[in-house]
Amino acid sequence: MIIQRYLLTTIKNSLKPGKVNVLIGARRTGKTFLLKQLMQELAIPHLWLNGEDINTQKVLAERSAANYRRLTSGVELLVIDEAQVLPEIGKVLKLMVDEIPTLKIIASGSSAFDLNAQIGEPLVGRAYWHELFPIAQTELKHHENLFQTIENLEERLIYGSYPELFQLETIVEKERYVNSLINSFLLKDILSFEGIRNAGKVRDLLQLIAFQLGKEVSYDELGRQLSMSKNTVEKYLDLLEKTFILKKVRGFSRNLRKEISKNSRWYFWDNGVRNALITDFKPLSLRQDVGELWENYLITERLKRLSYGEENKEYYFWRTYDQQEIDWIEVRNGEIEAYEFKWQKNTSKIPEAFAKGYPEAKFQVISKANYLDFIE
Template sequence: MIHISNWADKQKYLQEIINDYLLKNILVFQNIKKVEKIYDLLKLLAFQVGNEISLTELGNQLQISKNTLESYHDVLSNVFIIFKVEGFSKNLRKGVTKSSKWYFHDTGIRNAIIKNLNLLENRNDVGQLWENYLISEHLKKHEYQKISSNNYFWRTYDQQELDWPEEKSEKLFVYEFKWSPNKKIKISTAFKKAYQDANFEVIQRDNSLDFMT
């Protein structure tokens, strides 16, 4: 395991991973002809972490077909750069299920892609990073401990949202992620009524280790 204590060296190391490991080795090995397009895709996904993604919109921005875009997503998922989370709705007809969110397995790689390696106090995307970090580490925990679960996000067409509904052991758990201690969390009344047996929990800095380890 590599240990780097100097902050400038850490930034340099992350950028080398992007340039050498990702762009040269993975993409060339996967026979990607338009490397610049897949790198542009990664940047768009990095800026949209935690937001719903429209493949049609991405395709229009990158000027590539939907089939090509889906193949790029498959490549990036297969080499553990990004992963997809889909919408949840069983009892609520208002639930949005056709869209997806994309997250990065490693937030350092995400930050290096957009060339923003600033410390937390100098960032405006801390909420996005916190959500991505919690989710990726939570899924690693499940993989390591061999915990089987189905994981989603939830949003209605009238913009009610929940970060992380999770089906596990025939039960439904719902998590909201909160970085700022001043942020107020309000669980959707419609969701609580539709899923009365669900367990709700807010994940903050002081209880995040239980969620991740």
């Protein structure tokens, strides 16, 4: 099954001379495959370069307009895959944009940290940024009917939604693949950063976050458990977010007395990665963490929808010191929407403190009965 990725049309519509389209996302989310699909659909003269190839690095190292004109002669579109590997790629792309104004450019990479640092400033106002995630439910709705979606939900909560999983038939193959993701791909980028030499510590940190899924974490406590400083914990978590493994969600507050706003919760961009870290692929009927898996799934699927649909909303969790809480808050143009996630539908009511503090806010419980409206 070839799944039509949402960004295919978005990037196609964004290709313009004098602009760089930057495609970022975790390894194995299908960036290269998406770009090859795009090349087939466009059917225009193009040049494909791989930043990890030594010959590409040598050719681009001669930073002159004449060199780049020769390189792209007869080419309408230039694609540079794994662009984060190339030294000063932002300055290279700026020179190309300045000196070859008819050229369309796509650069892709698996590290937002590297690409933001290198491309952000040189290409201010000249770059469109696109983030590719594991397969989103909003992309699957054209490939499966409602009965199939319901039937496949449990596997997605357990094994996640990385593209290659959809080609595997057995749970043994899926478990093996998700385990290989962590060991062979996802930690590759963060371990390449200067000062990040201990793969064991990074994995231990991820395991601790996995066991605290959907709960506020204390950097001091994590540091004590890992025998590292609070600052090092924060540094590692920041890099894990910039390499698309984790997502940080802050606490919501408009300065009500009992609100918690300084703490954060961390979620995994993919349920399968989380379960692999704690070596637990048991079926839902045998698990004690179904609520946490459901919350993680809904939040990341919602974030995919918001990103692909370019819906600019702020998002938070909400909790008070006396344990009143709401799983998910969205704010746009001053309007507040609050959501509580329940695996089994019940009669949850809006917390009293929130209702009094934000009387105009909308409130809704998201369960298996209505979750597709929330994430598609």
